[in-house]
Amino acid sequence: MKTPRTLALLALAPLLAALPVTAPAQEPPKATSPAPVAKAAIDSAVKLARWQLARMTDTSHIPRATGGTRNPRGWEQAVFWVGMTELADAGAPPDIAKAILDMGARNGWTLAERPYHADDHTIGQAYLWAARHGANPAVINPSRKVFDFVLANPVRVNLAFYVPPTGYNDAECLKRWCWCDALFMSPPAFIEMSRQTGDNRYRDFALAEFWATTDFLYDPAESLYYRDSRFFERRDDKQRKMFWSRGNGWVLSGMARTIPLLEPDSPDRLRMEALFKEMAVKIKATQKPDGYWPPSLLAPENSPAESSGTAFYTHAIAWGINAGLLDRAAYEPVARRGWDALTRSIQPDGRLGWVQQVSDRPEQVEPQDTQYYGVGAFLLAASAIAKL
Numbered sequence: 001m002k003t004p005r006t007l008a009l010l011a012l013a014p015l016l017a018a019l020p021v022t023a024p025a026q027e028p029p030k031a032t033s034p035a036p037v038a039k040a041a042i043d044s045a046v047k048l049a050r051w052q053l054a055r056m057t058d059t060s061h062i063p064r065a066t067g068g069t070r071n072p073r074g075w076e077q078a079v080f081w082v083g084m085t086e087l088a089d090a091g092a093p094p095d096i097a098k099a100i101l102d103m104g105a106r107n108g109w110t111l112a113e114r115p116y117h118a119d120d121h122t123i124g125q126a127y128l129w130a131a132r133h134g135a136n137p138a139v140i141n142p143s144r145k146v147f148d149f150v151l152a153n154p155v156r157v158n159l160a161f162y163v164p165p166t167g168y169n170d171a172e173c174l175k176r177w178c179w180c181d182a183l184f185m186s187p188p189a190f191i192e193m194s195r196q197t198g199d200n201r202y203r204d205f206a207l208a209e210f211w212a213t214t215d216f217l218y219d220p221a222e223s224l225y226y227r228d229s230r231f232f233e234r235r236d237d238k239q240r241k242m243f244w245s246r247g248n249g250w251v252l253s254g255m256a257r258t259i260p261l262l263e264p265d266s267p268d269r270l271r272m273e274a275l276f277k278e279m280a281v282k283i284k285a286t287q288k289p290d291g292y293w294p295p296s297l298l299a300p301e302n303s304p305a306e307s308s309g310t311a312f313y314t315h316a317i318a319w320g321i322n323a324g325l326l327d328r329a330a331y332e333p334v335a336r337r338g339w340d341a342l343t344r345s346i347q348p349d350g351r352l353g354w355v356q357q358v359s360d361r362p363e364q365v366e367p368q369d370t371q372y373y374g375v376g377a378f379l380l381a382a383s384a385i386a387k388l
Helices: 004-018 036-053 075-089 094-106 123-131 137-152 187-197 201-217 245-261 267-286 307-322 328-344 372-387
Strands: none
Touching: 036 075, 036 094, 036 372, 075 094, 075 123, 075 372, 094 123, 123 137, 123 187, 137 187, 137 201, 187 201, 187 245, 201 267, 245 267, 245 307, 245 372, 267 307, 267 328, 307 328, 307 372, 328 372
């Protein structure tokens, strides 16, 4: 027997059937977490950075440590701090940025001792970063004072590298950028100084010196830089030119840090972008199947793993893809192989191994060899890889 309620529902059934069907309400999309590869790159860089931070005053883990290695304002440690700035910008935990600010305060925000020497300007890149990331903007003033001295007292020497009997550090040309490493060490500091002060004299000086060095040391037939003029005529036992991996890594990575500081579509930026792309073709061609680059770029046979040059190239290639200068399909495999090689370079005790020690030419390297600047290059590479 049908109840009155049942009869009412049966009467409504045709009307209900005619109503449009509405999809169930959907939940708003959830925020996506970083891609696993990006997170893994940052995590591995943070882990290595913390390993190195715990050993900044103990150089016993560095095979060929010198007084320069122990100098907290010297280039060897300064390149580590440059890498730390990019890691901080890539989303690392707050302790990474804090470590940079603490370092600057300990150093009194001063550069190393030699006013003209590009190596002694490197730490200024970290100070300039700090001025935009929590430090008092006045922290750039000691660096600016040095740069003003350089501009007011220009050096008139050529770029030929002659080592006098009194030793390497007395080479006259070191007061200019007569070795290719200098193109990483100094230009970003001078150009960023112009950006923060509005005084374009620093930028103009840096670009004039950059192109003078390039005109002198760049071999257009090979699309690579000689380390300095002493290597113009050097050949190996197969009569191949000697192009040092880390030396060219300094240049390509240095351009990756300099180009973004230049005005878009300015003549200098367009010229440097063209140079970057031309050089990248050669770097792509010289990568070994295992992902590393050989210490002597044109001599891959029987070469050891070498992580510092590899890290600088991985940084630069990944940056070039992110910046739209390099074709992703052609160059992403290069960057990925480089990054894979770098992750294999981490040793069981946590150090970055296979870092060629301080030098000016290709040398042998061992698994346990590490150095502050190699770690800095790894942090640069990780930050760029994460952005891919």
